[in-house]
Amino acid sequence: MPVNCAIENALLNILKNKSRNILLGVITFVIITAEVAGMSIYNASGTIVKEFKARFGSEVALTPLKKSAEGITAEQAIAFSESECLLSTDINSSLTCRSDTLKAIGQTEGRSPNIIQGRENYGGDLSNAAMRLRGGQFDKILAEGKLPAILTDVKFWNRSLLARAARPAFRAGNNDPIPSFKVGQYKNECIVSSEFAKLNQLAVGDHISVQAGLFESGTLVETSISLTIVGIYVSAPSAAYPASYQNPNNEIIADFNTVASIQKEGQTGVAVNATYCLKSPELLALFEEEIRSKGLSPDFSVTTDEAGYRRLVGPIENLNSVSLAFLLMLFALGVAVMALVSMLAIRERKYEIGVLRAMGMKKGQVALGLWVETAAVTTVCFALGMLAGGLLSQPISDTLLAASGSIPVSVSISPLTALEIFAVAIVLASIAGFVSVSQITKYEPMKILMERN
Amino acid sequence: MSVLELENVSYAYEGSSKAVFSDVTLSFEAGKAYAIAGKSGSGKSTLLHLLGGLDVATRGRVSYGGESLADMNRNRYRARNAGIIFQGLNLLTNASALENIVLSMRISGMKGPGLKAKALELLARVGISPEKASRKILKLSGGEQQRIAIARALAHNPDLIAADEPTGNLDKDTEYKILKIFEDLAHKEGKCVIIATHSKRVTAIADEIWTVDKGVFRSVPTKRN
Numbered sequence: 002m003p004v005n006c007a008i009e010n011a012l013l014n015i016l017k018n019k020s021r022n023i024l025l026g027v028i029t030f031v032i033i034t035a036e037v038a039g040m041s042i043y044n045a046s047g048t049i050v051k052e053f054k055a056r057f058g059s060e061v062a063l064t065p066l067k068k069s070a071e072g073i074t075a076e077q078a079i080a081f082s083e084s085e086c087l088l089s090t091d092i093n094s095s096l097t098c099r100s101d102t103l104k105a106i107g108q109t110e111g112r113s114p115n116i117i118q119g120r121e122n123y124g125g126d127l128s129n130a131a132m133r134l135r136g137g138q139f140d141k142i143l144a145e146g147k148l149p150a151i152l153t154d155v156k157f158w159n160r161s162l163l164a165r166a167a168r169p170a171f172r173a174g175n176n177d178p179i180p181s182f183k184v185g186q187y188k189n190e191c192i193v194s195s196e197f198a199k200l201n202q203l204a205v206g207d208h209i210s211v212q213a214g215l216f217e218s219g220t221l222v223e224t225s226i227s228l229t230i231v232g233i234y235v236s237a238p239s240a241a242y243p244a245s246y247q248n249p250n251n252e253i254i255a256d257f258n259t260v261a262s263i264q265k266e267g268q269t270g271v272a273v274n275a276t277y278c279l280k281s282p283e284l285l286a287l288f289e290e291e292i293r294s295k296g297l298s299p300d301f302s303v304t305t306d307e308a309g310y311r312r313l314v315g316p317i318e319n320l321n322s323v324s325l326a327f328l329l330m331l332f333a334l335g336v337a338v339m340a341l342v343s344m345l346a347i348r349e350r351k352y353e354i355g356v357l358r359a360m361g362m363k364k365g366q367v368a369l370g371l372w373v374e375t376a377a378v379t380t381v382c383f384a385l386g387m388l389a390g391g392l393l394s395q396p397i398s399d400t401l402l403a404a405s406g407s408i409p410v411s412v413s414i415s416p417l418t419a420l421e422i423f424a425v426a427i428v429l430a431s432i433a434g435f436v437s438v439s440q441i442t443k444y445e446p447m448k449i450l451m452e453r454n
Numbered sequence: 455m456s457v458l459e460l461e462n463v464s465y466a467y468e469g470s471s472k473a474v475f476s477d478v479t480l481s482f483e484a485g486k487a488y489a490i491a492g493k494s495g496s497g498k499s500t501l502l503h504l505l506g507g508l509d510v511a512t513r514g515r516v517s518y519g520g521e522s523l524a525d526m527n528r529n530r531y532r533a534r535n536a537g538i539i540f541q542g543l544n545l546l547t548n549a550s551a552l553e554n555i556v557l558s559m560r561i562s563g564m565k566g567p568g569l570k571a572k573a574l575e576l577l578a579r580v581g582i583s584p585e586k587a588s589r590k591i592l593k594l595s596g597g598e599q600q601r602i603a604i605a606r607a608l609a610h611n612p613d614l615i616a617a618d619e620p621t622g623n624l625d626k627d628t629e630y631k632i633l634k635i636f637e638d639l640a641h642k643e644g645k646c647v648i649i650a651t652h653s654k655r656v657t658a659i660a661d662e663i664w665t666v667d668k669g670v671f672r673s674v675p676t677k678r679n
Contacts, residue, residue: 006560017548356544359508360606361533361561446532447508448468450544 007362011370015377021346022378028342029382029426030389032335036422037390037414039331042398043324045412046317053314059282059305063275063297070300071269075261078275081292086284091276094260097246098134098213098226098253103201105245133246134191134211134226134253134260189259192232194250196239205230211253213263215270226263228255282307320398332425339429340436347371347438354441355449364442371438375430383426387419457613457646458482458505463514465500474500475669477514484613487640487647489660491674496666498650499541502616505648506538507531518614533562537607539617541650543599545591551577551602552587555609562610576605579635581628596623604632608639615639617649621656633659 015022063073073081075094082090099105193203203209207230212223242248264271279288282305289303297303347354350371357367394412441449464476474497482488482505490498503509504516507528516523518535532538545554555573577587580601591599600623607615617636621629637659639645649656657663663674 006557009560010557013553014548352544353546353548356546357561358529359532359538359540359544360558361529361531363529445509447503450540450542 007366007370008373011373012377014370014374018374021349022374025342025346025375026378026382028338029379029430030386032331032338032429033383033386033422033426034389034393035331036328036335036425037387037418038393038397039324039328040418040422041390041394041412041414043321043328044415044418045394045398046321046324049317050314050321053317059279059285059307059310061277061279061285061288062302062304062306063277063292064302064304066300066302070298073273073275073297073301075257075264075271075273077296078273080295081275081277081297084277084288084291086279086288086291088278088280090278092257092273093275094257094271094273095133096213096215096260096263096271098211100209100211103209103211105251106196106200106239106248107242107245107251133251134213134255134263188256189226189228190231191228191253191255191259192234193230193253195233196250197253198230198233203230203233205233209253213270215264215268217268222268224263228253228259279305282310332429335425335429336432340432343375343430343434344436347434347441351441351449354438355446358442358446358449364438367442368435368438372431372434375434376427379426379430380423383423386426387414387422390414390422455483456481457484457519458648459515459517460504460511461515461517463504463511463516465497465504465509466512473512473669475666475671478669478671480664480671482614482646482648484646485640485644486661487636487659488649489657489663490648490650490666490671491652491657491663492650492666497669498666499618501666502538502618502648502650505614506536506616508538534610535613537610537612537615539603539607539615539620541618541622543603545599545603545606547591550588550590551582551594551598551605554591554602554606558606558609564610573605573609576608577602580605581631597625597628600624601628601632604635608635613645615645615647617647619651619653620649621651621653629653629655 065072075092078092082092191209198204201209208227209230210225210227212225214221215224216222239248239250245251261271261273277288279285285303285305292303293299354367354371357370358364362370391414394414398412458481460478460480463478464473466473478501490501492498500509504511504523507518507523510516510524518526518531523531546557549557552570552573555576556569559569559573574584574587578584582598582601582605586594586598591602594602600620604617604620607617615636620636621632624632633656636647636649640647640661649660651657657676660676663676664671665674666672
């Protein structure tokens with residue numbers, strides 16, 4: 002007997018057995034709708050967890066345990082950053098400075114003739130230092146939108162950096178890619194704020210000279226640094242600051258090495274700030290072991306802000322777990338309901354199966370016919386369930402995230418999700434159908450008909 | 455020449471120690487009509503089920519064309535070689551008369567665009583009009599359903615026709631017409647027709663009559679003989 006006869010007969014049966022198929026369809030529709038909603042939320046929250054982990058990592062704090070603890074050197078900071086455990090590193094170096102030729106915004110006239118004098122006059126207080134020389138990673142500074150506004154005048158930086166920096170998207174502060182920073186590329190170059198440039202009548206290409214205070218064997222010494230201005234960024238007007246060097250517009254921004262290398266061996270004074278982000282909080286112990294072996298003093302503790310990380314990622318992870326549990330429960334419920342309904346439907350169809358077998362139809366063909374019928378109903382209900390589930394996913398997700406105090410998540414059904422749901426529906430229908438059919442068709446046709454009678 | 459043979463066949467229902475019949479040996483030839491007569495519950499239908507490949511003997515051998523039914527593909531046998539008319543008719547009630555016939559043809563492997571026409575022709579032969587042929591089975595009378603069951607058994611042109619009380623629901627005129635069909639099938643078309651019946655009118659067309667009582671089969675003389 003040709004297989005297409007069994008399939009043709011099955012398709013005709015869909016319309017002949019309207020009531021039964023509508024009942025089956027409604028059940029399938031409800032299950033698929035719930036599956037779509039559950040799976041969409043599960044996938045969306047899973048993606049967000051991954052994105053959160055990738056974006057925020059887990060910040061490591063290197064905290065001195067005693068006041069006398071020596072700071073982390075620039076070499077150490079760089080060595081620590083070369084770890085496989087890290088998602089990202091942000092290193093900057095800074096030191097306070099003054100200038101004989103430049104004025105700082107908000108600088109008290111006559112109060113800062115000399116850092117050494119100032120320190121002596123004001124009991125070691127360095128607040129009379131006029132400016133701060135900060136060495137960071139230019140590309141990061143720009144990419145993370147740390148500058149108050151766009152660069153207006155960049156002469157020596159490469160063109161692509163200028164073009165990207167000037168794009169409106171960058172102005173909005175998004176993470177537009179910026180050419181990666183290379184050590185030594187910007188040696189002794191700097192950028193300054195427009196307010197600072199205006200005050201000192203500076204332009205791109207000008208050379209400036211600042212004096213920084215460094216300690217050598219407990220004595221403060223001044224070191225002169227010459228820099229070339231390669232860019233001026235538009236800055237917001239300055240607010241009032243207790244000390245002029247605290248004003249961000251007074252920061253002379255150079256690259257990390259320019260600032261770090263001012264400090265020679267045996268000197269201190271350059272503050273190195275490094276922020277390390279782990280790929281995941283679980284890597285903390287491994288990272289600590291690695292940086293201890295690279296020379297981190299026992300006077301420093303190595304910790305992560307796990308609570309903060311959990312606060313951020315936790316609600317989404319919870320939603321992910323809840324939706325997975327919901328999916329599994331639904332799957333189990335779906336299997337049970339579909340199995341029950343199919344068994345009842347096939348018991349009701351025992352007579353029909355008996356007749357078809359008596360007419361010479363093979364067991365496999367009977368099963369195929371019933372499967373085609375169920376699959377066809379399932380396919381129609383799948384389409385309707387996808388539609389309904391898609392409409393329900395977003396409000397359900399919003400409610401759950403609002404309850405967990407997290408940000409709203411955009412929920413959508415990917416083709417893969419749709420395929421997964423369809424596979425689940427077909428598997429459910431097939432398992433239920435085949436179990437029942439195999440139970441019935443193991444008998445000779447006459448026994449099936451007599452049992453039914 | 456024997457088409458079907460039973461050699462020392464016994465049958466007992468599953469879970470029952472009492473045999474419906476034991477050690478039955480019978481032989482059926484092509485071109486002959488056989489009547490199996492006996493009281494209700496004597497085992498007539500069970501015998502037909504064994505002959506139609508719907509069930510297997512507990513003991514002994516039922517063979518078709520020399521090959522044991524127990525060893526052969528009984529799906530194929532039922533689809534192509536045997537046409538069975540059930541006492542309970544066993545028609546597909548959610549389908550029309552025509553669909554029942556066409557499906558039987560297709561299960562047997564018959565193909566082509568002419569199946570519907572052939573089915574309608576067959577239905578006309580048993581007295582079912584094209585209008586009634588398109589009706590659902592449950593919208594037809596008992597007599598009409600019985601004639602459709604007969605047409606379905608003949609749909610795939612089988613060598614063996616096993617009929618269980620095929621005229622039970624028919625009026626005299628229709629019974630006569632149907633019996634004429636059976637007679638022609640045996641004598642003109644060379645089929646082997648085996649009919650389980652209570653009716654003397656049916657036994658009247660038989661070439662051989664077997665009575666069954668308490669599981670014992672006996673040959674009785676026919677009017678023809």
